[in-house]
Amino acid sequence: MSTIRLVVALVFLAAGLVIGVLNTQPIVLKLLFTEIPTSSGVAIILSLLFGVLIGGLIVMATMVLPLYARLRKASKAQASAPSTTPTPGTGP
Secondary structure (H helix, E strand, O other), X not given: OHHHHHHHXXXXXXXXXXXXXXXXXXXXXXXXXXXXXXXXXXXXHHHHHHHHHHHHHXXXXXXXXXXXXXXHHHHHHHHHOOOOXXXXXXXX
């Protein structure tokens, strides 16, 4: 499994390098209070990175945290419920 992850990471690294090398035109990112001069390749890579981070945060807020809360609630309910399984050696 780790070999597959390594291959996928290397493929994405190569794709990022290709994007960076092929897009060297200078651009200016105009933000609310500032301007940032950069190349278009860097801007593309950063926008993809921010998109992945924002998407991950949205998934975490809408799926992972509610499921984790349900799991904690179920664990508390199971811990406070009396055990119905017989202990070994006390059966008929």
